[in-house]
Amino acid sequence: MLKSRMIKENVSFAVFSFVNILFSVKYFSRYTEYYLFFVVVLFIFHVFIFYKGNSLQLFAKRSALINSLLLIFFSIGSIFVFSKVPAESLNTDRWSVISSFWDNFFDKNYVYYAKSHLGNYPGPMPFYYILALPFYFIGELGFFSLSGIFVFFLLLKYMNIKPCYQTIALLLVLTSPFYFWEILSRSNIFLNATLIVFSIAFFFKIKKYDSFKNQLLLGTIIGLLLSTRNIFALCYVILFLYGLKSKKINIKSVMIIGCISLFAFALTFIPFVIGFMEDFLKMNPFIIQSSFLMPTGWVLVAIFCSFFLFLFCKKDADVLFYCGTILFFTIMLYFTYHSLSTSVYEAFIEKSTIDVSYFILCIPFFLCYILKDKTEIANTY
Secondary structure, X not given: OHHHHHHHHHXXXXXXXXXXXXXXXXXHOOOOOOHHHHHHHHHHHHHHHHHHHHHOHHHHHXXXXXXXXXXXXXXXXXXXXXXXXXXXHOOXXXXXXXXXXXXXXXXXXXXXXXXXXXXXXXXXXXXXXXXXXXXXXXXXXXXXHHHHHHHHHXXXXXXXXXHHHHHHHHHHHHOOHHHXXXXXXXXXXXXXXXXXXXXXXXXXXXXXXXXXXXXXXXXXHHHHHHOOOHHHHHHHHHHHHHHHHOOOOOHHHHHHHHHHHHHHHHHOXXXXXXXXXXXXXXXXXXXXXXXXOOOHHHHHHHHHHHHHHHHHOOOHHHHHXXXXXXXXXXXXXXXXXXXXXXXXXXXXXXXXXXXXXXXXHHHHHHHHHHHHHHHHHHHOO
């Protein structure tokens, strides 16, 4: 059992490191020929924090203070970046996709015909944009990206992660190139994935799954979150199949929650589809995503795998590990498909047809698995 835990923890950290290395190589190499040196130094630092961080008494005794200072200073640094680096100056358009979506909506035009400043259509589902609306009104979508680390920190507290492990998690994320990129580019993938982990943690907190009140609440939450990125359906497949296997929930409750989720999911489309039904049939997020990521056959492979991964879940925390695994596997399929279409160098560096930011989707799952596992082990001694 302990050996299995260690393997999963090491795999989780390996994926975390792999994603950081991808971002480091892709972006540091543009600014310095010594980028490999920075990659190695950062990797060594993360290894030290991950494997030795909890042995430092400073973390255990001053965790609350350190956590507050980390969040404060990182926020100040992010605000400085927002003021000095205009979003328009970057070759990324997640902020622009959101802005063009709402610009079209308030101009009474069909939202999925909107185009970013780089000419891309809005791929995510409607609730993704609803979450971003307050930050659209503020005029700086970077704060939407920054909120990701605060939601992640709240998640750690909600999961009862030990304070010293909260500090380790913050140090790992706040020194990661992938999160620097998120802040700089005004992206919000980390936040999006963290919200899904939050919903899974909420699922395990529920005492009575046969209570309609709980079914309504859980179904609504899942439906809304599925209306951000449909790839997260893979995670809910694993979650509910594990719930059935472990007899935490019965099939009747699953069906009720599923129906409520579908209803909530459908409701998010209504404000944007009314008066534009013909346009919706021609252009919608399902069409956009299927034409951009990879062929349907490759997607079906990922879906097929998700229906079997739940069999490996022995305890609740394992759900997080295997959700991270299926997300990583799916993005690797996407990575492989585009690499085979051209070449790894061309797809990854030269033309950037591979969007490495999708790898961020699995990070909160793996980190929360590690922290939950470490906390459980610590609590047994």
